[in-house]
Amino acid sequence: MPNLMGKRYTCAVCEATVLVTKAGDGELTCHGQPMDVAAAKPLPSSD
């Protein structure tokens, strides 16, 4: 599965977070499990 640039992935076990700064193939894993995509809570633009 391709990793999308700009997406954040977190580990459910240790809360490590990675940010994809160059897109590529492969799966991100941590503590033996695939990492989950994390999203910012969308807010109205303030700046």
Place this chain on the structure above:
Amino acid sequence: MILEMAADALGDRVAFGNLDDGLTYGELRDAAKAVARRVAGDHEHVTSVALMEPLSALVPATLFGAAWAGVTYAPLNFRQTDGQLNELLDRLQPTVVAAPHWIDEAKHDTELAFPEAPERPAILLFTSGSSAAPKAAILTHTQLMSYIMNTLEPFSAGEDEAAIVSVPPFHIAGVAAVLSSTWIGRRIVPFPHFNAQEWIETVRREGVTHATVVPTMLDRIVRVMENDPEARVPSLRNLAYGGARIHRSVLERALQLMPEVDFVNAYGLTETASTVALLGPDDHRLALYSDEPMFKKRLESVGQPIPGIEIRIIDESGAELEVDCPGEILIRGAQVSGQYVDVASKVDADGWLHTGDRGWVDLEGYLFCEGRDDDTIIRGGENISPAEVEDALLQHDAIETAAVVGLPDEEWGERIAAMLVLAPGVTELNWDNVRAFVRELVGSLKTPELFDTCDELPQTGSGKVLRRQVRDDLVAKFGE
């Protein structure tokens, strides 16, 4: 890194300037690399890059270029005297001042590695100094990225989106505008010299969708719109304001003139890497159209904390206060710095930043900010918020703006003095009548004793009234 990602993903999209001749993300990356190479090559010994220019392509190029070179970016208020600027530059040594020609010969070249130093100071900002001499606030990469990543999705802006930026580069809002626009891929339309008429024309010409202003600017935009029914901004979707208190009547008129625009009030400090609380579009509409007092009052609120931010209110003994009780505002979160160069941190052992701002929260956690604690006037043992007296003065038709300060007084501790800007066409006012008008609204204890007028109140670059200077001017006129 933010710019590198944007250039990879959106290389040909215009990042900065007008649609026909602006810089693309790819070109901006090359400009930032040119700054980084200049700093790393010719000025190897420096630890910071200073910038003393209004908003131009050099600003994002220097902001990102400094990070690339592994040095601190320090934008200075270029409107100060040479003496003041030299003093700040001395404090930054060893430093170099970014020059516009640095990015003239920018060209696409080879890879340039990033230094790995997330906790290093990314940005030094001199605080506005509305109540004291400027302090150099430190923001790290981690703090800035925390704000950006917690509130915004990368590349989430549509290709048609453009933000007009009128806040200066040396203000935290100016830094945040560059970082967040690049992160989401929204074009920046620089508008460094504010004029309401030209602002409206630029928004129309460039199809601007997002704008950030300080309250003084919004006041002027509203006046132009009220005098000219053609002066409207149909492309605008989102208008953010902040940096200083806004007068309720200005906000109400703005909401009615631009009913389709989403209004956002943002509260943040230099020390918190920009916004920590915001009042959203739905809150504004509810406040404008509701009859419920708690909702109506919200037009004076700066909103609720954003994700990752906690807010609490304490009294003088440090005890936490209940809802609706005013005290000092404390803020905690990953984006909070509170660190300064050569000055003690304002963050306590539990991670709370003591802001020195006075305010309270309502039943649903909406924050109300009354202004600086230091500005509180103490007259005969009573605490008086200048904001309350100013709001009363502003309800007088002949008064355009007002700043209220305390002057030393032997009998009362302090006496209340007001510096006024009169409405256009008004040349004089009967002070007894003004006193009676204010007394009716806030009582005799809070009614100013002394009045003076001026053409314009002294302000910081972000629209905060320089109370120190107002106080000095009034002391000069009326004596200690």
